[in-house]
Amino acid sequence: MIEFDNVSKVYPNGVKALTDVSVQIEQGEFVAIIGLSGSGKSTFIRCINRMHDIQSGTLKVNNINISQLKGKEIRQFRRNIGMIFQSFNLVKRISVIRNVLAAFVPDLPAWRKFLGIFPAEQKMIALEALDNVHILDKAYTRVDQLSGGQQQRVALARALAQNPQIILADEPVASLDPVTSKQVMDDFKRINEENNISILINIHDVELALAYCDRVIGINKGRIVYDGKSADITQEILDSIYRSDQAGSEKRAENE
Numbered sequence: 001m002i003e004f005d006n007v008s009k010v011y012p013n014g015v016k017a018l019t020d021v022s023v024q025i026e027q028g029e030f031v032a033i034i035g036l037s038g039s040g041k042s043t044f045i046r047c048i049n050r051m052h053d054i055q056s057g058t059l060k061v062n063n064i065n066i067s068q069l070k071g072k073e074i075r076q077f078r079r080n081i082g083m084i085f086q087s088f089n090l091v092k093r094i095s096v097i098r099n100v101l102a103a104f105v106p107d108l109p110a111w112r113k114f115l116g117i118f119p120a121e122q123k124m125i126a127l128e129a130l131d132n133v134h135i136l137d138k139a140y141t142r143v144d145q146l147s148g149g150q151q152q153r154v155a156l157a158r159a160l161a162q163n164p165q166i167i168l169a170d171e172p173v174a175s176l177d178p179v180t181s182k183q184v185m186d187d188f189k190r191i192n193e194e195n196n197i198s199i200l201i202n203i204h205d206v207e208l209a210l211a212y213c214d215r216v217i218g219i220n221k222g223r224i225v226y227d228g229k230s231a232d233i234t235q236e237i238l239d240s241i242y243r244s245d246q247a248g249s250e251k252r253a254e255n256e
């Protein structure tokens, strides 16, 4: 379970990215995080694997107060969490399988990861992960010869090879076309259902969020303004999630 209790995050430049965030996410949920650009979605999910530290409140993952983890403990903790990015974060000039195998050596410097020799058991796990996302036939192809959708699947396979309890995906379909986006969302949905992995996705496409995710968390200026079922979302709720300062002041002006 992921538990935010009154969490606030302030960046060193003084930007308050999250304010008094309290929310619980149970194991196996598939959650979309939506909101305007700059509202704090990325900060929200990056705090969960300690890519960013919080300033106040408590953030627990499986009952561990993650702010108290140090050095090696943080690295061990992160093995439980697969991370997917908009830009795929793959090494493009090497093969697909080498990229997936990198999941086993997160602590090694990059040059060692890609020179490394991996045991047969790890290769099997990597191949199974590629099979799971239907790109086993590309295992020995160089990543730069794949389409964007295929590359995102490699990233997903790499996350799966870690055998994670949680996958955090930061705008995973933002650079894909609509058809490919749906295919990648289908993969997330299937993986969530089959493996009971909790998946949190930052996504700017509301239609996709509502179509695929059971639960939606709406963030506006660092605060959670909606947390509930996708099915219960109304236009009014969407307006409150996507209200910018300007729209807010226009509304206030109308009422005056």
Ligand code: ADP
Binding pocket: 011, 012, 013, 015, 016, 017, 035, 036, 037, 038, 039, 040, 041, 042, 043, 044, 202
């Ligand atoms: P979103 O993912 O919704 O676009 P972010 O979490 O990236 O929002 O950003 C929330 C706020 O924090 C924004 O005002 C952004 O400019 C600021 N921010 C994000 N990352 C940093 C950083 N590393 N340093 C300073 N400010 C940041």
